[in-house]
Amino acid sequence: MNFKKKMFGWMDMLRFKKLVPNRRAEFDKAPATKIPDTYKVNSIAKILHPGNQKATLTGIATETSDTKTYTFSLERKMFFRAGQYVELTAEIDGAVVSRPYAISSSPYKALREKELSVTVKKAGFFSNWLFDNAKVGDEMIIGDPSGFFHYEAIKDEKTVVGIAGGSGITPFYSMAQAIKEGSEDFNLILIYGAKTEKDIAFKDRLDALASGKIKVVYVLSDEKNDKYEHGFITKEIIKKYAPEKYTVMACGPQAMYAFLDKELAAMGIGGKRVKKEANCVGVRDVKKAVYTLTVHIRDEVYTVKADNRETVLVAMERAGLRVPSKCRAGGCGFCHSKLVSGKFSIAGADKRRLADLKFGYIHPCCSYPDSDMELIVPAGLE
């Protein structure tokens, strides 16, 4: 063929020769104004994903005998979906320790007043330290709002039946405030199980939030009281309060999920209609053995001991290594590490990506060591 656009081929060829001078000329014409160091969309992204930031403890409130709310003043604005959690990091006896906690304050509070609260149940190393040592004025670090335990307008029904067990009430308390302030828009029927009346957290505030969109039902397992439902959260109780169409969101201990799963199955409810918040991986019940972990972080190599009843992540943290963690439930993948050698078992379902299995990557937060192991781990918090 003989391609021709202009009358003569040489004219098309000449045009080709001008590509370079044309581009130079465009450069010449441009202004020499300073290149920005940020952009509008990036600035909004920084509010949605502010990254790790300094947070000053401004208040500690006792909710129940074993639950406290810690309120922080943030350095930077934050906006999140009610129901999400943050990772809280503190320096404890020279070691940097982090845990995920559900946010108990409202999204607009964090956006407009840079204020964020987490509600913590006294249950382990970090929470014990918080209960015994944390005081107003302390500085800690708060990470990005995370997790997918929030309302999803596109797929969820207009009404959410929230099933809360014990401190599992926290994300729902944030959701209730969010509905009230207008940052979330759905109907919430909250069925909240606690042991006794005095174990109910946020009661006066939840009652005050009750409206056409929010209803709270309390269910006490260990106390008979005419004001409340009694027993476990059964299908009968759910049916009594739920409308015809609804989505179930549940947050509570593993035992509650086991019971709830049966009740929901009996009602024929599952799949897309049920969302459960994951719990942190704990210790496993096996005969104790101690293994050696060889850990590569950047160009450093560390050798640490690992108790096989605890996760690989905990072993690294106990040794004082700064390693990444976030959900501590195997799901977020933030601790994604390359396994060079060794055997391990995963707590619960394997939530890794397919290619991770193929190339030998593990999530240390949900993996228990079954032998000596060698790992390449990303650097943790600076």
Place this chain on the structure above:
Amino acid sequence: MKKYDAVVIGAGNGGLVAAIRLLQGGAKTLLVEKHNLPGGFATSFRRGRFEFEASLHELNDFGAADNAGDVRVLFDELGVTDKIEWLQIPEAYRVISREEKIDATMPFGVKEFIDKMESYVPGSRESMEKFFELAEEIRAAQSYSNSSNGKTDTKVMKTKYANFVKCGSYSVNEVLDALKMPKRAKDILNAYWCYLGAHCDDLSFVHYASMVLRYITRGAAMPKSRSHEISLAMVERIRELGGDVWFNTEAVEIKTEKIVAESGEQEENQQKYRVTGVVLNNGEVIETRHVIANCSPHIVYGKMIDNVDERIVKEINARKLAGRGFTMFLGLNKSADELGITNHNYFLYDTMDTVRQYEVMKRIDTNCVQATVCLNRAYPECSPPGTCMMYFTTLYMSDDWAKVKPEDYFRVKDKVASMMIERFEKDTGCRIRDSIEEISVATPMTYARYCGHPEGCIYGYESQYWDGLMPRLLMMAEDHKTRGLRFAGGFSMRLSGYSSAYFSGDITGRQTVGDIKREG
């Protein structure tokens, strides 16, 4: 102080390939990545029982072992092809455009493509044949240019590749008009335009034709375990070759110093500064004379380097950020058969007048254009039996998202997701909304956060008439403005897209190996 021959900043598609090329060239190499995962956009994520592909629709120019495309040849040379399990995409695309009432499904294979076009647009055959003939000459010219490392002989170009030179300065529409292609055939052929993100009056014909040819002659491929499989395979290869890869490690500064010209030395490209090191987020300084930045020059020169010459500032200000990304991922609790989703790859447009379409894509409330993939149509087992996965991508051709207030952000995100679903349902007749089990939505804010690109653009610098593929390739040496600093990825000389980013890493990696040999 730690010392490396070269530091690669960013483990995106360009950075990963560049690192392998550096190591193959004998350079002691450090790759730093601010995230805990490699790949940049080339990754995947899990939601419930689904693992979503984050960005790859179909890998262009890969081909099969017996019909290898340039990307497969590159992957063979890198030593990664066999680390990845590949699938072939069944057909090219289905394009639906409302204004022209087009609903065309196009196959792979040149003959098949031309025949199908003739069935939709009788009388289009001759112009289609010419199109592919011209595209083939473009491919040959590009291959000659690559083999001579960009230093082409003008005589050879003018004699052997005269048609390439003659069409090389024109836009898609200018050339298709010269080929006297019937309008409807042009409309169907231009369906891929959104993959390059510039309308067909702006987009370089050479760029477009070369891409279409590679799709149609070689088909398209997909790694079985999503693009995360490619990214991990590359990291594996880098470590095999003795390279260091540090995740959760952000390069915050590139240190430079003024070049003191030795007597008689001619400074190439009026370079005034040269690289001396990289500062990491933990304060550590890595000594190196060579950096490959797999990120945007806007970010590098905007906040990572102190010594920025005025000429560089002007050049950056001259350029236009390309499309800002939006993707919705759906995990559906019914199979593609049950939902009536028959195709792998849909392009849905309001109009095939790409100039007008481009305008519509400037606004959140008007843009419903989408490139939508149902991965199960290429790989039925990619999700559990009785389910399927889809992802819907669009581009915004302005900063409309910058006007969204943070408090409205989640609502706007849901509104756009809803518009995309509605458009898909109306144009294809498939009902999907009630079957959504998992949904995840990435907006320009997500992309801005994840890769740090200005305004959440995912396509690098737009392929404008003056800043298209040809002038960028012709000016590669001239664009090398700071000695020891080269760019890879979607903002660089090959423009955006998976294949282009891989090639940019190949080019810059090899160029830097040459720099190291010359300069140390």
